[in-house]
Amino acid sequence: MSLVVPFDDSALAKAALVRARQFDRVLNEGVRVVSVIPTQNIRYARERGWxxxxxxxxxxxxxxxxxxxxxxxxxxxxxxxxxxxRSASSGTIAKQIRRFARDNDATIVFIGSKNAGRFAHALTVGSSVASGKKYDTMIITQPHLPEIRTLEQLDPSEEISGDQ
Structure with missing residues (x-):
């Protein structure tokens, strides 16, 4: 069993990773971070600040x-x-993340996404990964995590930094 975090180094992905780390202090399942990199896709890499x-x-x-x-x-x-x-679609990337979650026996996938809580016509990686039936999904929609007192007492979240 594991807690899985798709990670692109964005503020929301960082917040999702910190929340997964906090949950791991309670669940003790281990955190697995996965990044998907389209090869030689300079535009994609620049858009993400890579x-x-x-x-x-x-x-x-x-x-x-x-x-x-x-x-x-x-x-x-x-x-x-x-x-x-290089030309991988968001659906292709999401499929790799879903497979990773399944192969690593994920119980929860923590997704940092601006759009996951909104109605959107475009397919996003976050919404597609969240459709997995073998695990639960936690959507992180803001880089400044709301306080969950028990988690904060076990593992404070204050060190999140970057492009918030």
């Missing part, structure tokens, strides 16, 4: 940066990543 304006695509550097960011927030988490084709 590359500077003039930087070339460097998959190894992106992975190292994502891993470092995730493990800074959740040092005991296990970090894994997948490289997918």
């Amino acid at each position: 590359l500077g304006e003039n930087e070339p695509f460097d998959g190894s550097q992106i992975v190292q940066s994502l891993r470092a960011s995730a493990l800074k927030l959740a040092p005991d988490a296990q970090f894994e990543y997948f490289v997918t084709r």
Whole structure:
């Protein structure tokens, strides 16, 4: 059993990871972080802040940066990543995350998403991952986590930083 967090280093993904870490203090299932990286997709990488304006695509550097960011927030988490084709759709990325959650016996998937709580016509990774039937889903919609006193007493969330 595990707690799974799709991670792209956004403020909401960071908040989702911190919340998963807090839940793990209670559930003791282990946190599994997964990133999906479309290969050589410079636009996708820049939109997520993985590359500077003039930087070339460097998959190894992106992975190292994502891993470092995730493990800074959740040092005991296990970090894994997948490289997918350059033109992977959000549905393809979501399918990889759902498979990862299933293969890792996820009980809860923690998703940081701006749009998960709204009606949207466009398919998003978050809404697609949330459709998994083998696990529960916690949607994190704001980078500043609301206080859950018991969790905060066990594991304070104040160290979230970045692009909030």
